[in-house]
Amino acid sequence: xxxxxxxxxxxxxxxxxxxxxxxxxxxxxxxxxxxxxxxxxxxxxxxxxxxxxxxxxxxxxxxxxxxxxxxxxxxxxxxxxxxxxxxxxxxxxxxxxxxxxxxxxxxxxxxxxxxxxxxxxxxxxxxxxxxxxxxxxxxxxxxxxxxxxxxxxxxxxxxxxxxxxxxxxxxxxxxxxxxxxxxxxxxxxxxxxxxxxxxxxxxxxxxxxxxxxxxxxxxxxxxxxxxxxxxxxxxxxxxxxxxxxxxxxxxxxxxxxxxxxxxxxxxxxxxxxxxxxxxxxxxxxxxxxxxxxxxxxxxxxxxxxxxxxxxxxxxxxxxxxxxxxxxxxxxxxxxxxxxxxxxxxxxxxxxxxxxxxxxxxxxxxxxxxxxxxxxxxxxxxxxxxxxxxxxxxxxxxxxxxxxxxxxxxxxx
Numbered sequence: 001x002x003x004x005x006x007x008x009x010x011x012x013x014x015x016x017x018x019x020x021x022x023x024x025x026x027x028x029x030x031x032x033x034x035x036x037x038x039x040x041x042x043x044x045x046x047x048x049x050x051x052x053x054x055x056x057x058x059x060x061x062x063x064x065x066x067x068x069x070x071x072x073x074x075x076x077x078x079x080x081x082x083x084x085x086x087x088x089x090x091x092x093x094x095x096x097x098x099x100x101x102x103x104x105x106x107x108x109x110x111x112x113x114x115x116x117x118x119x120x121x122x123x124x125x126x127x128x129x130x131x132x133x134x135x136x137x138x139x140x141x142x143x144x145x146x147x148x149x150x151x152x153x154x155x156x157x158x159x160x161x162x163x164x165x166x167x168x169x170x171x172x173x174x175x176x177x178x179x180x181x182x183x184x185x186x187x188x189x190x191x192x193x194x195x196x197x198x199x200x201x202x203x204x205x206x207x208x209x210x211x212x213x214x215x216x217x218x219x220x221x222x223x224x225x226x227x228x229x230x231x232x233x234x235x236x237x238x239x240x241x242x243x244x245x246x247x248x249x250x251x252x253x254x255x256x257x258x259x260x261x262x263x264x265x266x267x268x269x270x271x272x273x274x275x276x277x278x279x280x281x282x283x284x285x286x287x288x289x290x291x292x293x294x295x296x297x298x299x300x301x302x303x304x305x306x307x308x309x310x311x312x313x314x315x316x317x318x319x320x321x322x323x324x325x326x327x328x329x330x331x332x333x334x335x336x337x338x339x340x341x342x343x344x345x346x347x348x349x350x351x352x353x354x355x356x357x358x359x360x361x362x363x364x365x366x367x368x369x370x371x372x373x374x375x376x377x378x379x380x381x382x383x384x385x386x387x388x389x390x391x392x393x394x395x396x397x398x399x400x401x402x403x404x405x406x407x408x409x410x411x412x
Contacts, residue, residue, distance in 0.1 A: 009263075012256045015298050020263040027260055031063045031248055032078065038233045039320035040246045041067065041201065045082040048199040048243070049120075050190055052088065053109040053269030056205030058116065059257040060249050061086065062266050064203065065117040082201075086113050086120045087193060089186050091127040093162075094169060095273045108269035115267045123193070127182070128161040130189040175281040176221075177405035184365045194243040202243045209254035209290065212304040217286035221401045226367035231308055232317035237366060244320070253301055314359065314368060362399040364406060369399050 008017035018026070035041050041064070049064060051057040069079035088109045092102030106124050113122050165185075172178045194202045206214075211231050218227050229237060235245040249257070261268060278288035293300040359368035398407055 010259045012259055013253070020259075023256070024260055024264060027252060027256055028063065028066065030251055032067065034233060034248050034251060035067065035080075037319075038246075040233060040248050041080055041082055041203075042320075043081050045080075045201050046085070046197075046199040047082055047201040047203050048085045048087055048190075048194045048197060049203045050089075050205065051086050051109060051113055052205075053105070053112055053271065054205070055254055055257050055261055055268060055270075056207045056210060056249065058112060058205070058266050058268055059207075059252070059261060060203060060205040061113065061116050061120075062261075062264065063249065065120070068117075070119065083199075084117065084120050085123065085197065085199065086117070087123045087125065087190065088113070089127055089189060090124055091182060091186065092271060092273070094127050094165070094182050095271065097271075097273065101272065105269065105271055112267035112269040123197075125189065125193060126162075127185060127189065128165040130185045130192075131161040131164055172406055174405050176283060179281055179283050180365065180402075181406055187366070191238060191242060191245075199243050202245045204245060204247050205249060206247045207249050207252050207254050207257055208305050209294070209301050211250060211308070212301045213283075213287045213290045215304055215308045216290060217283050220282050220286060221405070223367060223399070223401050225370050226399070227308060228311040229314045229317060229368060231305070232313050234317055234320060236318075237314070237316040237361065237368070250305075362402055363397040364402040365399060367399050367401075373400050 006019035006021065009020050010023055011017050012023060041047060047064065049057070049061050051061055064084060067078075067080055068084050069076045069081040072081045088106060090102055090106040092105050093099060097105065110122055110124060113120065169178055169181065172181055190202060214230060215227060218224065218230065229235065231250070233247055233250055235247075236242075260266070276284050278284050290301065290304070360374060361367065362369055
């Protein structure tokens, strides 16, 4: 036990017995240390928290709420003044839920966010808005802002995009490819919305358990080259003019976070999707494998993540020094950081690319591609001739995993 005055109430971190006070203090301390050492959240930042209603995202919102100092003119020990907003992507219908059930799930997330941080601005955007965000970004933002109020509603103002999204998802019959496509669409919508809202930080609730599952899944899909870029605290692969993705709870396991949510009474609102078979997809198989391994060997998640972190990261995964993020005296105001300016022109892959790296990003998943994955190379031509890939211009701008699981089933 950490302390000697209270009885143990939980067994976390490789079954180490702790009382609830020591458990919470330890998690909060590790979270704060990661934020300070990596410069993830600093004074004047505009942070948009991605919330799904699950354990990871709600824990992240709770920790950021504890870190938040709402008073710009008064210093508070251990707290930082920054703007905090919350976004939820309504995607229940993409997983087979009815419109009513999907709207009810989104309302449950809104209630959970309000219980955790009533002062945070809340945005609920349906997944089909990913098309509106590219064709009518200003209108999409105005609609999301219009949803604020005492009775927020589910944003289905883009009804003409729902059949388009359904047609796209139905065309991908491979379960793994469909799950990955939904995730990629969600990431694109989050990045676009964060930029339109003027946020320079996009906070994600990826915990250690989720990263362990991602490591196994990406390795099984042949995406080992891009794996290091998905495990770091910082992900600025989209360029200096775009919001930076941060993962402050990367070192915390889901069991610890679940116990913290229980003891601190953090409301949860997970998506009520149907239970899937562990063999339904590569992602489900990886999740079941890590869960069974962790139940047998409690240090499995930590070992998987620590081993994967030994891989060389990409230039865009570098930390964010504090002195580089402080605005100059004659620069733009603090509430309009440089990341909120209009984005630079996209690269040939369809996504902005930072000049600090020379890697071409996949047009679908934004993963860095190896030289033998680029169009025109001998390896790519051999794969195309074998029928494992399409020859369209969009498919040629994708990584090997997206070409094999998604693009082969689409007429592009």
